[in-house]
Amino acid sequence: MAHPTAIPRTSSYGSDDSEKTLGGTQVARGAEKPKVSEDGSSDTRVEAQAAAVETYEEPYVPDGGWRAWLVVLGGALGNGATFGYVNAWGIFQSYYEETLLKDTPPSTIAWIGSIQYAFTFIPGLFMGQLFDRGHLKIPLAIASILLVVFTLLVAQCTEYWQFLLCQGFAVGLASGATFGPLVAAVSHWFKRRKGLALALMSFGTSTCGALFPVAVDNLIKRVGFQWTMRILALILLCMLTATTLLVSRRLPPAKHPRPIFDFHQFKTPAFSMYCASGFVSFLGLYTFLTYINVSATAVGIDPNFAAYLVSIANAGSAGGRVVMMILSDRLGPLTMMAPAAFLAGITTLIWPFIRTKGAFIVLGIINGIFVGIFASVLGAPPIAMGPLDTVGVRVGMFFSVIALGAVAGPPISGAINTATGGFYAVGYYASAVIFLSVGMFWYTRHLVLGGKLRGKA
Numbered sequence: 001m002a003h004p005t006a007i008p009r010t011s012s013y014g015s016d017d018s019e020k021t022l023g024g025t026q027v028a029r030g031a032e033k034p035k036v037s038e039d040g041s042s043d044t045r046v047e048a049q050a051a052a053v054e055t056y057e058e059p060y061v062p063d064g065g066w067r068a069w070l071v072v073l074g075g076a077l078g079n080g081a082t083f084g085y086v087n088a089w090g091i092f093q094s095y096y097e098e099t100l101l102k103d104t105p106p107s108t109i110a111w112i113g114s115i116q117y118a119f120t121f122i123p124g125l126f127m128g129q130l131f132d133r134g135h136l137k138i139p140l141a142i143a144s145i146l147l148v149v150f151t152l153l154v155a156q157c158t159e160y161w162q163f164l165l166c167q168g169f170a171v172g173l174a175s176g177a178t179f180g181p182l183v184a185a186v187s188h189w190f191k192r193r194k195g196l197a198l199a200l201m202s203f204g205t206s207t208c209g210a211l212f213p214v215a216v217d218n219l220i221k222r223v224g225f226q227w228t229m230r231i232l233a234l235i236l237l238c239m240l241t242a243t244t245l246l247v248s249r250r251l252p253p254a255k256h257p258r259p260i261f262d263f264h265q266f267k268t269p270a271f272s273m274y275c276a277s278g279f280v281s282f283l284g285l286y287t288f289l290t291y292i293n294v295s296a297t298a299v300g301i302d303p304n305f306a307a308y309l310v311s312i313a314n315a316g317s318a319g320g321r322v323v324m325m326i327l328s329d330r331l332g333p334l335t336m337m338a339p340a341a342f343l344a345g346i347t348t349l350i351w352p353f354i355r356t357k358g359a360f361i362v363l364g365i366i367n368g369i370f371v372g373i374f375a376s377v378l379g380a381p382p383i384a385m386g387p388l389d390t391v392g393v394r395v396g397m398f399f400s401v402i403a404l405g406a407v408a409g410p411p412i413s414g415a416i417n418t419a420t421g422g423f424y425a426v427g428y429y430a431s432a433v434i435f436l437s438v439g440m441f442w443y444t445r446h447l448v449l450g451g452k453l454r455g456k457a
Contacts, residue, residue: 059251059388061188061189061190061191062189062190062250063189063190063191063192063193064190064193065189067189067248068189068190068197070246071185071186071188071189071246071247071248072186072189072197072200072201073242073246074182074242074243074244074245074246074247075182075183075185075186075201075204075243075247076200076201076202076203076204077204077239077240077242077243077246078178078179078182078204078239078240078243078247079179079182079201079202079203079204079205079208080204080205080207080208080209080239081144081147081175081178081204081208081236081239081240081243082120082147082175082176082178082179083120083175083179083204083205083208083209084204084205084206084207084208084209084211084212084314085171085175085208085212085232085236086116086117086120086171086172086175087205087208087209087212087289087310087314088208088209088212088213088216088310089112089113089116089117089290089310090113090213090289090290090292090293090307090309090310091212091213091216091217091307091310092112092113092167092216093106093109093110093112093113093293093294094293094303094306094307095216095217095220095225096109096112096163097109098303099225100157100158100163100225101160101163104160106294107411107414107415107417107418108160109160110290110410110411110414111164111168111411112163112164112167112168113168113290113410114168114290114406114407114409114410114411115164115168115169115172115407116167116168116169116171116172116175117172117286117406117407117410118172118403118404118406118407119168119169119172119173119175119176119403119407120172120175120176120179120403120406121176121399121400121402121403121406122172122173122176122399122400122403123143123173123176123177123180124176124179124180124395124396124398124399124400125261125396125397125399125400126177126180126396127139127143127176127177127180127181127392127396128180128181128184128391128392128393128394128395128396128397129392129393129396130181130392131180131181131184131185131249131391131392132184132253132254132389132390132391132392132393133253133254134249134252134253136181136185136247136248136249137244137248139177139181140178140181140243140244140247141244142177143174143177143178143180144178144236144237144240144241144243144244146170146174146177147171147174147175147178147236147240148233148236148237148240150166150167150170150171150174151171151229151232151233151236152229152230152233153166153170154166154167154171154229155225155226155227155228155229155230155233156226176399178240178243180396180399181247181392182201182243182247183198183201183379183383183395184383184391184392184395185247185248185249186198186201187383187388187391188249188250188251188388189250192329193329194329194380194383195324195328195329195332195333195377195380196328196329198328198376198377198379198380199321199322199324199328199376199377202321202372202375202376202377203318203321205314205317205375206314206315206317206318206321206368206372207318209310209311209314209317210311210312210314210315210318211311212232213307213308213310213311213314214308214311215232216228216232217307217308219231219232251388251389253389254389254390255389261397261400262390262393262394262397265385265386265390265393265394265397268385268386269447270381270385270444270447270448271382271385271386271394271398273440273443273444273447274381274382274385274398274441274444275397275398275401275402276401276440277437277440277441277443277444278378278398278401278402278405278437279401279402279404279405280405280433280436280437280440281341281374281402281405281433281434281437281441282402282405282406282409283405283408283409283412283430283433284345284348284409284413284429284430284431284432284433284434284437285341285344285371285374285409285430285434285437286371286406286409286410287348287409287410287413287426287427287429287430288313288344288347288348288351288367288371288430289310289313289314289367289368289371290410290413291410291413291417291423291426292306292309292310292313292351292360292364293306293307293309293310294306295351295352295423296309296360298422298423299354299355300355301357301360305357306360309360309361309364312361312364312365312368313364313365313367313368313371314368315365315368316364316365316366316367316368316369316372317368317369317371317372317375318368318372319365319368319369319372320340320368320369320370320371320372320373320374320376321372321373321376323336323369323372323373324336324372324373324376324377328376328377328380330456331456332456333377333380333381334381334441334444334445334448335445335456336373336377337373337374337377337378337441338438338441338442338445340370340371340373340374341370341374341434341437341438341441342434342435342438343366343370344367344370344371344374344434345430345431345434345435345438346431347363347366347367347370348367348427348430348431348434349427349428349431350363350427351363351367351423351427352422352423352424352426352427353424353427379395379398379399381444381448382394382395382397382398383395409430412429413426413429413430416429
Protein backbone atom coordinates (compact mmCIF):
# COMPACT_ATOMS: atom_id res chain seq x y z
CA MET A 1 0.00 0.00 0.00
CA ALA A 2 1.41 3.35 -1.00
CA HIS A 3 1.97 6.05 1.57
CA PRO A 4 -0.82 8.61 1.31
CA THR A 5 1.57 11.47 0.70
CA ALA A 6 3.15 11.56 -2.74
CA ILE A 7 6.77 12.58 -2.91
CA PRO A 8 8.92 13.38 -5.94
CA ARG A 9 11.17 11.05 -7.81
CA THR A 10 14.51 11.36 -6.08
CA SER A 11 17.21 8.99 -5.03
CA SER A 12 17.69 8.46 -1.34
CA TYR A 13 20.97 10.30 -1.75
CA GLY A 14 19.72 13.38 -3.54
CA SER A 15 17.99 16.49 -2.36
CA ASP A 16 14.28 16.97 -2.77
CA ASP A 17 13.20 19.33 -5.55
CA SER A 18 10.00 20.42 -3.89
CA GLU A 19 6.70 19.48 -5.45
CA LYS A 20 3.06 20.40 -5.37
CA THR A 21 0.07 18.11 -5.47
CA LEU A 22 -3.05 18.89 -7.41
CA GLY A 23 -6.17 16.89 -6.73
CA GLY A 24 -4.08 13.91 -5.66
CA THR A 25 -1.91 14.07 -8.79
CA GLN A 26 1.65 15.13 -8.23
CA VAL A 27 2.95 17.98 -10.37
CA ALA A 28 6.60 18.89 -10.38
CA ARG A 29 7.74 22.40 -9.49
CA GLY A 30 7.58 24.64 -12.50
CA ALA A 31 4.57 22.89 -14.04
CA GLU A 32 1.66 25.25 -14.49
CA LYS A 33 -1.60 24.42 -12.71
CA PRO A 34 -4.52 23.82 -15.05
CA LYS A 35 -6.57 26.96 -15.56
CA VAL A 36 -10.28 26.58 -15.11
CA SER A 37 -12.55 28.57 -17.42
CA GLU A 38 -15.80 30.22 -16.43
CA ASP A 39 -17.83 27.19 -17.48
CA GLY A 40 -15.76 24.95 -15.20
CA SER A 41 -13.69 23.24 -17.94
CA SER A 42 -9.96 23.19 -17.71
CA ASP A 43 -7.44 24.36 -20.22
CA THR A 44 -6.61 21.09 -21.97
CA ARG A 45 -3.38 22.47 -23.33
CA VAL A 46 -2.06 23.27 -19.85
CA GLU A 47 -3.40 19.94 -18.54
CA ALA A 48 -1.42 18.11 -21.19
CA GLN A 49 1.65 20.12 -20.27
CA ALA A 50 1.24 19.17 -16.61
CA ALA A 51 0.63 15.52 -17.47
CA ALA A 52 3.79 15.45 -19.54
CA VAL A 53 5.90 16.30 -16.52
CA GLU A 54 7.41 13.04 -15.31
CA THR A 55 6.31 12.22 -11.81
CA TYR A 56 6.93 9.35 -9.49
CA GLU A 57 5.09 8.49 -6.31
CA GLU A 58 7.60 6.85 -4.00
CA PRO A 59 5.90 4.05 -2.08
CA TYR A 60 5.78 3.68 1.66
CA VAL A 61 8.52 1.41 3.07
CA PRO A 62 7.96 -0.03 6.58
CA ASP A 63 11.66 -0.14 7.58
CA GLY A 64 11.03 -2.94 10.07
CA GLY A 65 8.43 -5.27 11.51
CA TRP A 66 8.49 -9.04 11.93
CA ARG A 67 7.68 -9.69 8.27
CA ALA A 68 10.53 -7.48 7.09
CA TRP A 69 13.03 -9.16 9.38
CA LEU A 70 11.91 -12.60 8.20
CA VAL A 71 12.82 -11.45 4.68
CA VAL A 72 16.30 -10.58 6.00
CA LEU A 73 16.58 -14.02 7.63
CA GLY A 74 15.56 -15.72 4.41
CA GLY A 75 18.04 -13.58 2.51
CA ALA A 76 20.82 -14.53 4.93
CA LEU A 77 20.11 -18.24 4.39
CA GLY A 78 20.05 -17.66 0.63
CA ASN A 79 23.34 -15.77 0.77
CA GLY A 80 24.91 -18.61 2.73
CA ALA A 81 23.69 -21.23 0.27
CA THR A 82 25.03 -19.29 -2.71
CA PHE A 83 27.98 -17.02 -1.96
CA GLY A 84 28.92 -18.96 1.18
CA TYR A 85 29.05 -22.10 -0.96
CA VAL A 86 30.97 -20.40 -3.76
CA ASN A 87 33.45 -18.80 -1.32
CA ALA A 88 34.34 -22.29 -0.07
CA TRP A 89 35.96 -23.08 -3.43
CA GLY A 90 39.47 -23.10 -1.95
CA ILE A 91 38.90 -26.43 -0.20
CA PHE A 92 37.72 -28.02 -3.46
CA GLN A 93 40.74 -26.63 -5.32
CA SER A 94 43.11 -28.28 -2.83
CA TYR A 95 41.24 -31.60 -2.91
CA TYR A 96 41.11 -31.75 -6.71
CA GLU A 97 44.82 -30.96 -6.98
CA GLU A 98 45.68 -33.85 -4.67
CA THR A 99 43.22 -36.50 -5.90
CA LEU A 100 40.61 -36.37 -8.65
CA LEU A 101 42.45 -33.92 -10.94
CA LYS A 102 46.03 -34.43 -9.79
CA ASP A 103 47.29 -34.56 -13.40
CA THR A 104 45.67 -31.21 -14.23
CA PRO A 105 47.68 -27.99 -13.67
CA PRO A 106 46.47 -25.97 -10.64
CA SER A 107 45.95 -22.88 -12.80
CA THR A 108 43.61 -24.89 -15.04
CA ILE A 109 41.67 -26.22 -12.04
CA ALA A 110 41.34 -22.63 -10.80
CA TRP A 111 39.21 -21.81 -13.84
CA ILE A 112 36.40 -23.88 -12.31
CA GLY A 113 36.27 -21.62 -9.25
CA SER A 114 36.73 -18.46 -11.30
CA ILE A 115 33.85 -19.27 -13.64
CA GLN A 116 31.68 -20.39 -10.72
CA TYR A 117 32.23 -17.10 -8.89
CA ALA A 118 31.75 -14.89 -11.95
CA PHE A 119 28.60 -16.67 -13.08
CA THR A 120 27.07 -16.09 -9.65
CA PHE A 121 26.59 -12.45 -10.72
CA ILE A 122 25.34 -12.87 -14.30
CA PRO A 123 21.79 -14.25 -13.77
CA GLY A 124 20.93 -11.18 -11.71
CA LEU A 125 20.27 -9.41 -15.01
CA PHE A 126 17.38 -11.75 -15.86
CA MET A 127 16.17 -12.35 -12.31
CA GLY A 128 16.04 -8.59 -11.74
CA GLN A 129 13.79 -8.21 -14.77
CA LEU A 130 11.48 -10.96 -13.50
CA PHE A 131 11.44 -9.35 -10.06
CA ASP A 132 10.41 -5.96 -11.46
CA ARG A 133 7.60 -7.70 -13.38
CA GLY A 134 6.26 -9.16 -10.13
CA HIS A 135 7.76 -12.67 -10.22
CA LEU A 136 9.73 -13.98 -7.24
CA LYS A 137 8.61 -17.24 -5.63
CA ILE A 138 8.49 -19.49 -8.70
CA PRO A 139 11.83 -18.36 -10.24
CA LEU A 140 13.46 -18.58 -6.80
CA ALA A 141 12.11 -22.10 -6.23
CA ILE A 142 13.28 -23.28 -9.68
CA ALA A 143 16.76 -21.81 -9.17
CA SER A 144 17.01 -23.41 -5.73
CA ILE A 145 16.07 -26.84 -7.08
CA LEU A 146 18.64 -26.51 -9.87
CA LEU A 147 21.38 -25.57 -7.40
CA VAL A 148 20.67 -28.70 -5.34
CA VAL A 149 20.53 -30.93 -8.45
CA PHE A 150 23.79 -29.55 -9.88
CA THR A 151 25.51 -30.07 -6.52
CA LEU A 152 24.40 -33.72 -6.62
CA LEU A 153 25.78 -34.00 -10.16
CA VAL A 154 29.18 -32.73 -8.99
CA ALA A 155 29.39 -35.87 -6.85
CA GLN A 156 29.35 -37.97 -10.04
CA CYS A 157 32.07 -36.01 -11.86
CA THR A 158 35.44 -37.62 -12.56
CA GLU A 159 36.87 -35.62 -15.49
CA TYR A 160 37.97 -32.00 -15.64
CA TRP A 161 35.39 -30.98 -18.25
CA GLN A 162 32.64 -32.48 -16.11
CA PHE A 163 33.70 -30.43 -13.09
CA LEU A 164 33.98 -27.32 -15.29
CA LEU A 165 30.43 -27.73 -16.59
CA CYS A 166 28.73 -28.84 -13.35
CA GLN A 167 30.60 -26.97 -10.63
CA GLY A 168 31.80 -24.06 -12.73
CA PHE A 169 29.01 -23.07 -15.10
CA ALA A 170 25.94 -24.87 -13.69
CA VAL A 171 26.45 -24.28 -9.96
CA GLY A 172 27.54 -20.70 -10.68
CA LEU A 173 24.46 -19.90 -12.76
CA ALA A 174 22.08 -21.58 -10.31
CA SER A 175 23.69 -19.73 -7.40
CA GLY A 176 23.34 -16.44 -9.24
CA ALA A 177 19.71 -17.08 -10.13
CA THR A 178 19.01 -17.82 -6.46
CA PHE A 179 20.94 -14.82 -5.14
CA GLY A 180 19.74 -12.38 -7.82
CA PRO A 181 16.39 -11.22 -6.37
CA LEU A 182 17.41 -11.22 -2.70
CA VAL A 183 18.94 -7.72 -2.61
CA ALA A 184 16.02 -6.28 -4.57
CA ALA A 185 13.53 -7.91 -2.18
CA VAL A 186 15.12 -6.15 0.79
CA SER A 187 14.51 -2.79 -0.92
CA HIS A 188 10.76 -3.42 -0.68
CA TRP A 189 10.97 -3.57 3.10
CA PHE A 190 13.77 -1.20 4.12
CA LYS A 191 14.95 2.30 3.19
CA ARG A 192 16.38 4.21 6.15
CA ARG A 193 17.72 0.97 7.69
CA LYS A 194 18.64 -0.62 4.37
CA GLY A 195 22.36 -0.80 5.24
CA LEU A 196 21.60 -2.65 8.47
CA ALA A 197 19.31 -5.10 6.67
CA LEU A 198 21.85 -5.84 3.91
CA ALA A 199 24.69 -6.24 6.41
CA LEU A 200 22.64 -8.71 8.45
CA MET A 201 21.71 -10.57 5.29
CA SER A 202 25.36 -10.81 4.28
CA PHE A 203 26.20 -12.63 7.52
CA GLY A 204 25.03 -15.77 5.75
CA THR A 205 27.93 -15.46 3.34
CA SER A 206 30.64 -15.11 5.98
CA THR A 207 29.14 -17.77 8.27
CA CYS A 208 28.75 -20.42 5.59
CA GLY A 209 31.98 -19.34 3.91
CA ALA A 210 33.75 -20.16 7.19
CA LEU A 211 31.83 -23.36 8.04
CA PHE A 212 31.52 -25.05 4.64
CA PRO A 213 35.29 -25.53 4.03
CA VAL A 214 35.72 -27.10 7.48
CA ALA A 215 32.67 -29.31 7.01
CA VAL A 216 33.69 -30.42 3.50
CA ASP A 217 37.27 -31.17 4.55
CA ASN A 218 36.16 -33.32 7.50
CA LEU A 219 33.35 -35.06 5.63
CA ILE A 220 35.63 -36.04 2.74
CA LYS A 221 37.99 -37.73 5.21
CA ARG A 222 35.11 -39.62 6.86
CA VAL A 223 32.60 -40.51 4.14
CA GLY A 224 34.35 -39.71 0.85
CA PHE A 225 33.77 -37.08 -1.82
CA GLN A 226 30.50 -38.37 -3.27
CA TRP A 227 28.66 -38.59 0.04
CA THR A 228 30.10 -35.23 1.07
CA MET A 229 28.46 -33.59 -1.93
CA ARG A 230 25.17 -35.38 -1.22
CA ILE A 231 25.19 -34.17 2.38
CA LEU A 232 26.05 -30.67 1.18
CA ALA A 233 23.13 -30.82 -1.27
CA LEU A 234 20.79 -31.76 1.59
CA ILE A 235 22.03 -28.80 3.65
CA LEU A 236 21.48 -26.47 0.69
CA LEU A 237 17.99 -27.89 0.17
CA CYS A 238 16.99 -27.07 3.75
CA MET A 239 18.46 -23.56 3.59
CA LEU A 240 16.93 -22.72 0.22
CA THR A 241 13.50 -24.06 1.17
CA ALA A 242 13.49 -21.60 4.06
CA THR A 243 14.68 -18.83 1.75
CA THR A 244 11.88 -19.44 -0.74
CA LEU A 245 9.27 -19.43 2.02
CA LEU A 246 10.54 -16.35 3.87
CA VAL A 247 11.59 -13.93 1.11
CA SER A 248 8.72 -12.04 -0.48
CA ARG A 249 7.79 -8.94 -2.45
CA ARG A 250 5.62 -6.18 -1.02
CA LEU A 251 5.13 -3.65 -3.81
CA PRO A 252 3.18 -4.02 -7.08
CA PRO A 253 5.03 -4.82 -10.34
CA ALA A 254 6.47 -2.03 -12.44
CA LYS A 255 3.83 -0.33 -14.58
CA HIS A 256 6.29 0.07 -17.44
CA PRO A 257 8.97 -2.68 -17.13
CA ARG A 258 12.36 -1.77 -18.52
CA PRO A 259 14.34 -3.99 -20.95
CA ILE A 260 16.55 -6.72 -19.49
CA PHE A 261 19.63 -4.56 -20.06
CA ASP A 262 18.36 -1.00 -19.82
CA PHE A 263 20.99 1.30 -21.29
CA HIS A 264 18.85 4.24 -20.16
CA GLN A 265 20.13 3.59 -16.63
CA PHE A 266 23.66 4.52 -17.75
CA LYS A 267 22.47 8.06 -18.42
CA THR A 268 22.82 8.53 -14.67
CA PRO A 269 26.54 9.42 -14.28
CA ALA A 270 26.75 8.09 -10.72
CA PHE A 271 25.36 4.69 -11.74
CA SER A 272 27.73 4.43 -14.71
CA MET A 273 30.73 5.31 -12.56
CA TYR A 274 29.65 2.91 -9.83
CA CYS A 275 29.43 0.04 -12.33
CA ALA A 276 32.90 0.89 -13.68
CA SER A 277 34.27 1.10 -10.13
CA GLY A 278 32.84 -2.30 -9.26
CA PHE A 279 34.31 -3.88 -12.39
CA VAL A 280 37.80 -2.55 -11.67
CA SER A 281 37.66 -3.53 -7.99
CA PHE A 282 36.77 -7.14 -8.81
CA LEU A 283 39.85 -7.45 -11.00
CA GLY A 284 41.90 -7.59 -7.79
CA LEU A 285 39.80 -7.55 -4.63
CA TYR A 286 39.37 -11.32 -4.29
CA THR A 287 42.87 -12.29 -5.45
CA PHE A 288 44.02 -12.63 -1.84
CA LEU A 289 41.14 -14.95 -0.90
CA THR A 290 41.55 -17.01 -4.08
CA TYR A 291 45.26 -17.68 -3.68
CA ILE A 292 45.92 -17.44 0.07
CA ASN A 293 46.07 -21.21 0.58
CA VAL A 294 48.17 -21.80 -2.56
CA SER A 295 50.65 -19.08 -1.58
CA ALA A 296 50.87 -20.50 1.95
CA THR A 297 51.85 -23.97 0.73
CA ALA A 298 54.33 -22.37 -1.68
CA VAL A 299 56.31 -20.95 1.27
CA GLY A 300 56.27 -24.21 3.22
CA ILE A 301 53.08 -23.98 5.29
CA ASP A 302 51.45 -27.36 6.03
CA PRO A 303 48.78 -27.97 3.32
CA ASN A 304 46.36 -29.31 5.95
CA PHE A 305 46.60 -25.98 7.79
CA ALA A 306 46.56 -23.90 4.60
CA ALA A 307 43.20 -25.41 3.67
CA TYR A 308 41.63 -23.57 6.62
CA LEU A 309 42.96 -20.12 5.69
CA VAL A 310 39.95 -19.47 3.46
CA SER A 311 37.67 -20.23 6.42
CA ILE A 312 39.70 -17.91 8.64
CA ALA A 313 39.45 -15.06 6.12
CA ASN A 314 35.71 -15.64 5.68
CA ALA A 315 35.27 -15.64 9.46
CA GLY A 316 37.13 -12.31 9.57
CA SER A 317 34.66 -10.88 7.08
CA ALA A 318 31.93 -11.32 9.70
CA GLY A 319 33.68 -8.65 11.78
CA GLY A 320 33.60 -6.30 8.82
CA ARG A 321 29.90 -6.89 8.39
CA VAL A 322 29.33 -5.95 12.04
CA VAL A 323 31.14 -2.64 11.43
CA MET A 324 29.07 -2.01 8.32
CA MET A 325 25.91 -2.90 10.22
CA ILE A 326 26.64 -0.17 12.76
CA LEU A 327 27.89 2.62 10.51
CA SER A 328 26.48 2.23 6.99
CA ASP A 329 23.06 3.75 7.69
CA ARG A 330 24.73 6.65 9.48
CA LEU A 331 27.46 7.44 6.95
CA GLY A 332 26.20 5.78 3.76
CA PRO A 333 27.62 2.75 1.90
CA LEU A 334 29.90 4.64 -0.50
CA THR A 335 31.50 6.52 2.38
CA MET A 336 32.44 3.17 3.95
CA MET A 337 33.30 1.19 0.82
CA ALA A 338 36.14 3.36 -0.49
CA PRO A 339 38.26 3.30 2.72
CA ALA A 340 37.53 -0.41 3.16
CA ALA A 341 38.74 -1.14 -0.38
CA PHE A 342 41.86 0.95 0.23
CA LEU A 343 42.77 -1.02 3.37
CA ALA A 344 42.02 -4.30 1.59
CA GLY A 345 44.47 -3.13 -1.08
CA ILE A 346 47.12 -2.55 1.60
CA THR A 347 46.73 -6.11 2.93
CA THR A 348 46.90 -7.46 -0.62
CA LEU A 349 50.16 -5.54 -1.17
CA ILE A 350 51.67 -6.97 2.05
CA TRP A 351 50.49 -10.54 1.43
CA PRO A 352 53.33 -11.85 -0.84
CA PHE A 353 55.93 -10.94 1.80
CA ILE A 354 54.57 -13.00 4.71
CA ARG A 355 56.02 -16.41 5.60
CA THR A 356 54.63 -17.72 8.91
CA LYS A 357 51.37 -19.29 10.05
CA GLY A 358 50.71 -16.44 12.44
CA ALA A 359 51.19 -13.85 9.73
CA PHE A 360 48.80 -15.65 7.38
CA ILE A 361 46.16 -15.89 10.13
CA VAL A 362 46.42 -12.22 11.11
CA LEU A 363 46.49 -10.91 7.55
CA GLY A 364 43.65 -13.25 6.55
CA ILE A 365 41.46 -11.90 9.36
CA ILE A 366 42.32 -8.26 8.61
CA ASN A 367 41.72 -8.66 4.88
CA GLY A 368 38.48 -10.49 5.62
CA ILE A 369 37.26 -7.61 7.79
CA PHE A 370 37.79 -4.99 5.10
CA VAL A 371 36.45 -7.16 2.27
CA GLY A 372 33.45 -7.90 4.50
CA ILE A 373 32.81 -4.18 4.95
CA PHE A 374 33.05 -3.69 1.19
CA ALA A 375 30.94 -6.66 0.14
CA SER A 376 28.15 -6.40 2.70
CA VAL A 377 26.45 -3.42 1.02
CA LEU A 378 27.80 -3.77 -2.50
CA GLY A 379 24.26 -3.84 -3.88
CA ALA A 380 22.98 -0.90 -1.82
CA PRO A 381 24.03 2.13 -3.96
CA PRO A 382 22.22 0.99 -7.15
CA ILE A 383 18.99 0.67 -5.15
CA ALA A 384 19.10 4.38 -4.35
CA MET A 385 20.03 5.51 -7.87
CA GLY A 386 16.50 5.40 -9.24
CA PRO A 387 12.89 4.44 -8.51
CA LEU A 388 11.99 1.22 -6.69
CA ASP A 389 9.95 -0.16 -9.58
CA THR A 390 13.15 -0.66 -11.62
CA VAL A 391 15.46 -1.68 -8.77
CA GLY A 392 15.71 -5.27 -10.02
CA VAL A 393 17.01 -4.23 -13.43
CA ARG A 394 19.48 -1.76 -11.92
CA VAL A 395 20.92 -4.21 -9.39
CA GLY A 396 21.05 -6.97 -12.01
CA MET A 397 22.90 -4.74 -14.46
CA PHE A 398 25.45 -3.79 -11.82
CA PHE A 399 26.14 -7.40 -10.83
CA SER A 400 26.45 -8.42 -14.49
CA VAL A 401 29.06 -5.73 -15.09
CA ILE A 402 31.17 -6.71 -12.08
CA ALA A 403 30.91 -10.36 -13.17
CA LEU A 404 33.26 -9.48 -16.03
CA GLY A 405 35.84 -8.36 -13.49
CA ALA A 406 35.25 -11.44 -11.36
CA VAL A 407 35.84 -13.83 -14.25
CA ALA A 408 38.92 -11.96 -15.51
CA GLY A 409 40.64 -11.22 -12.19
CA PRO A 410 41.78 -14.69 -10.99
CA PRO A 411 43.05 -15.87 -14.42
CA ILE A 412 45.03 -12.64 -14.82
CA SER A 413 46.56 -13.19 -11.38
CA GLY A 414 47.23 -16.83 -12.24
CA ALA A 415 48.92 -15.87 -15.51
CA ILE A 416 51.12 -13.35 -13.68
CA ASN A 417 52.04 -16.01 -11.13
CA THR A 418 52.94 -18.50 -13.86
CA ALA A 419 54.99 -15.94 -15.77
CA THR A 420 56.94 -14.71 -12.73
CA GLY A 421 57.09 -17.88 -10.65
CA GLY A 422 55.88 -16.14 -7.49
CA PHE A 423 53.23 -13.96 -5.91
CA TYR A 424 55.09 -10.64 -5.64
CA ALA A 425 53.92 -9.38 -9.03
CA VAL A 426 50.45 -10.78 -8.32
CA GLY A 427 50.26 -8.68 -5.16
CA TYR A 428 51.46 -5.58 -7.01
CA TYR A 429 48.89 -6.04 -9.77
CA ALA A 430 45.93 -6.80 -7.48
CA SER A 431 46.65 -3.95 -5.07
CA ALA A 432 47.15 -1.50 -7.97
CA VAL A 433 43.72 -2.17 -9.48
CA ILE A 434 42.12 -2.00 -6.02
CA PHE A 435 43.72 1.41 -5.41
CA LEU A 436 42.46 2.56 -8.83
CA SER A 437 38.94 1.48 -7.89
CA VAL A 438 39.18 3.45 -4.63
CA GLY A 439 39.62 6.67 -6.59
CA MET A 440 36.69 5.73 -8.80
CA PHE A 441 34.46 5.01 -5.78
CA TRP A 442 35.33 8.41 -4.30
CA TYR A 443 34.42 10.06 -7.61
CA THR A 444 31.11 8.16 -7.59
CA ARG A 445 30.47 9.56 -4.12
CA HIS A 446 31.34 13.04 -5.44
CA LEU A 447 28.71 12.63 -8.18
CA VAL A 448 26.08 11.35 -5.77
CA LEU A 449 26.59 14.30 -3.41
CA GLY A 450 26.60 16.83 -6.23
CA GLY A 451 30.18 17.91 -5.58
CA LYS A 452 29.83 18.25 -1.81
CA LEU A 453 32.61 16.93 0.41
CA ARG A 454 30.37 16.08 3.32
CA GLY A 455 27.12 14.17 3.36
CA LYS A 456 25.60 10.71 3.49
CA ALA A 457 26.22 8.69 0.34
